[in-house]
Amino acid sequence: MGTAADPSPLRVLDLTDELAYQGARLLLGLGADVVRIESGAELDAAARAHWHAGKRWVRVPDDAALDELARGADVVLESGPAARLRGVRAEDGTSRWPHAVHVVVTPFGLTGPRRDWLGNDLVLASAGGMTWMGGRSDGQPKPPPREQALQT
Template sequence: LFWCAYARNKRSLGLDLEDAADRRVLLRLVSGADFLIESECPGRMAELGLGYEHLSQVQPGLVYVSITPFGQQGPKAQWAATDLTLVAAGGFAYLSGDADGPPLRVRVPQAHAQAGADAAVGALIAHAERRRSGRGQHVDVSMQESVTLATMFRILDEPVGMAPAERVAGGLQAGGVLVPLRHRVRDGWVTLGPSILPSTGHFMKRLLEWVAEEGFCDPALAQEDWGSFGLRLGARRLPEDAYEPVARSLDTFFASKSQAELMSAAV
């Protein structure tokens, strides 16, 4: 099921890269390709004559993307890894779990998904440059680095003078404040990722406008600068109870809705 979801609407062709005839088929495909994405152990594709240096001669505009546990170079480049070891090495597990318990791995694999998203962005940036210069590039993606980026740099809070990041359950820590993620609805529970950062503040504004329209909060609450709210909380530039009016309003609002009603509104 996992593979079916990720491979939906994709065409496939099975090739044995150990076989010379199949490698020739791949070379023909590469000659007209925009992108090649591989996840072999660093150096293996070059051994087969399929590394970036070789394929860029076949197709100078090729965007060649390598996704590996620890990148193409460095002391761990040849190390094998699983999702568990990568979320630990990237710091993600440190932030997952209860405050009084050990670090935990998120149930759905994260490292490959995060690296895949970063690889897609890197590939598109390289493609934009190719449109300008006609030249392809080798995009090197380290899953460990992708996992670290996915922590939203929380593991760096303390070194830059913010409150140390801690594991919390059912919420998000911002400074000394626990921002709830779970809310009870009429027929169960829902999870809401609070949109209190620069790229997502407009979502919180729209949500609170809806909450205010239904009489569950003061309309002025929606006019808060939600794009900077999380940063100000984390830097302790807001009182620790600053989010409490929002949490109370959301609790009462969600309690009046069913999961289906909220899903319908969300999509």
């Protein structure tokens, strides 16, 4: 964030999915200028209000426009399985935007046999051992309430 000499806020580009909505929301709460590039149409109104209130929304038609937007960011937040990441080069795992702090959150890492696996709240709660507390021992696992795995 800005200093006394430079009062401009931290500029954050939000490329997250549900794995890292929390990170962008926290930075916004600390005064960062957060830009999100998706339409948000896939979210219901409550989710959009909870996770993305206060963010600026920008449509990005192509990779060149995304690169231009990223050039103006101090921080790029990105999440999802490795195959869906837009700012990580698949061949070597480096960032397309090395000038910025590029934070990447994946459910199962950038390399290895599970790098492209999806990880929603139930999967992450189970992988982390949280579901042993819920559900019946002879039935399906039951995650903790309110998407706790995604918000920790």
